[in-house]
Amino acid sequence: MINPQQANHVTLVITHSVQPGKQSDYEAWLELIMPQAAQFPGHLGVNVLRPVHGENTYTVLIRFDNLDNLFKWTQSAERKTLIATLPAMLAAPEHTEVRPGAAFWFTPVDKAKPGPARWKQFLLTLAVIFPSTLLIPQLVDALLPMSRGTLWGHFLDDACVVALVVWLWMPLLTRLLRNWLIPRR
Structure with a gap:
């Protein structure tokens, strides 16, 4: 409950x-x-x-x-x-x-099956976070130059990265890489 x-x-x-x-x-x-x-x-x-x-x-x-x-x-x-x-x-x-x-991304549907190896979770998460944290601040700075170096600009960068990870990248990539994350036996 x-x-x-x-x-x-x-x-x-x-x-x-x-x-x-x-x-x-x-x-x-x-x-x-x-x-x-x-x-x-x-x-x-x-x-x-x-x-x-x-x-x-x-x-x-x-x-x-x-x-x-x-x-x-x-x-x-x-x-x-x-x-x-x-x-x-x-x-x-x-x-x-x-x-x-966000613990659910790597939870197998079948509880009898093991989850993906930690190194795979690390690589996929890094593959999503690294480019996002490089590109989003540059994009926000280009669109809103007055945000550069400000607290609200940093917050906007982080909010955009988290939104992309939660609603776009992780759902898409965990679905596409499902067989790599948890190989079928």
Whole structure:
């Protein structure tokens, strides 16, 4: 159970194993529930990792600014109504986990499988952070020269880097490099 007293950037990691032939129904269900989650305070975004290689497992990552706001969403009447329609589409009960920060990027969907080696996590994170921290400050300085050397300019640089990492690079690269991160056996 989620403890609503804790406060931290959190991600709800939901794993759904969809029945064969029900993927279009499930995709339609996602199109209903994702905008509803976005209406709640503190919603920071959602990523859907769709099945590959003929698998049927979806992983949905829903980020909130703190645990209280995530709790409000998970306990909402809107979510409960849509969740009630879900079992008819699933081959197994849904699995949910709450993860602080960005720890979810390297969590394998199947808990029986090991996560990626630490050196792979390091290399991928470095490959994302290094060019971002080189290019973003130059771009911000070019667009807003008055920000150079200021606290708010540094904050803007960092905010842009984090936004790119969380919403673009890590979802894209962990999906593209999935077989390298966690080889299929």
